[in-house]
Amino acid sequence: LxxxxxxxxxxxxxxxxxxxxxxxxxxxxxxxxxxxxxxxxxxxxxxxxxxxxxxxxxxxxxxxxxxxxxxxxxxxxxxxxxxxxxxxxxxxxxxxxxxxxxxxEPQLAPKRLPLTVDLLARCILTLRSGYSSPFTDSTLESMFLLAFFGFLRCSEFTSASATHDPSRHATLSDISFHSHDTLRFNLKRSKTDQLGISHPIFLFRLNSYLSPYKPILAYLHQRRACHSSPLDPLFITEDGRVATRFWFHHHLRQILAKSGISPELYSGHSFRIGAATTASRQGITEHTIKVLGRWSSQAYDNYIHSHLSDIRQAHVSISAAPFGGR
Structure with a gap:
């Protein structure tokens, strides 16, 4: 028994x-x-x-x-x-x-809409025009770009509470150089991965207004200049606390409103579905989108070893359309 x-x-x-x-x-x-x-x-x-x-x-x-x-x-x-x-x-x-x-059953209105590349560009413009303090703007821009190009769920780059656990939550050490024009984000665990098998997320230097490489690298330099520990939270508030999901959603709603976008129609998950929607509109294959979103962990692991150039090209396509760059 x-x-x-x-x-x-x-x-x-x-x-x-x-x-x-x-x-x-x-x-x-x-x-x-x-x-x-x-x-x-x-x-x-x-x-x-x-x-x-x-x-x-x-x-x-x-x-x-x-x-x-x-x-x-x-x-x-x-x-x-x-x-x-x-x-x-x-x-x-x-x-x-x-x-x-x-x-x-009566049809329910969609709980969240995709934050596609054109809407993301408007949000980034709001941040670069001066939404809050320079540090908060830099933090949020890095979060937005990482969430979008990483096809991330909100729980994969924020904390549900003010308690930071380096073994589970994103830390500064989770972002490193993969090559001279590519950053690598180590995703410790996700909703579909309960065993904690980490996956690399690649962020490329793109010829685009929305290129994630420079903003995220600048944010990391800013944090390291303050002598932050590698095990400190990847994203923090201006007073040094871990950036929680509530904090992120609060600012997301404010930025959406300032960008002329109805905040009640979007959530943190909108970045993930927005990236997938944009990729689909750009003609990226369903298989590649599943790889980018890690809908199949095994497919992702097998794919990145020989097809990293395809992931880069997918990011190029996503960032280039349809807002036309700036």
């Missing part, structure tokens, strides 16, 4: 905290449904599963996208309890039910 418990714990530990939390919420909802209808828990027959889905959607007003996540969690717990997934959850009737419920 101890070995079984240990293996179950290891399986749960393989999931990200957010995914595990969502799965557990689904399991608790499933349990509450059983209690409400005096059913023996857990029951995985088709009638119980479809009734739970209908109850969650029509009574609890839970959208089908969330129900789908809940079912994945319920299926995981079924595997842990009985050693195999629930046949009912993968039954065609369940898929048809969810499809029918989804069609009845």
């Amino acid at each position: 101890r070995l079984v418990a240990s293996s179950q714990h290891a399986i749960l530990n393989s999931l990200s905290p957010n995914t595990l939390s969502s799965y557990y919420s689904g399991w608790c909802r499933f349990k509450s449904f059983h209690a409400l209808h005096l059913l023996p828990f857990p029951s995985f027959d088709l009638v119980t599963v479809t009734s739970f889905i209908t109850h969650a959607h029509t009574v609890l007003n839970i959208r089908t996208s969330t129900i789908h996540v809940y079912l994945s969690g319920i299926n995981l717990f079924a595997k842990l309890l009985f050693g195999s997934p629930s046949p009912s959850i993968s039954h065609p009737q369940v898929a048809m039910l969810i499809k029918g419920l989804r069609k009845a």
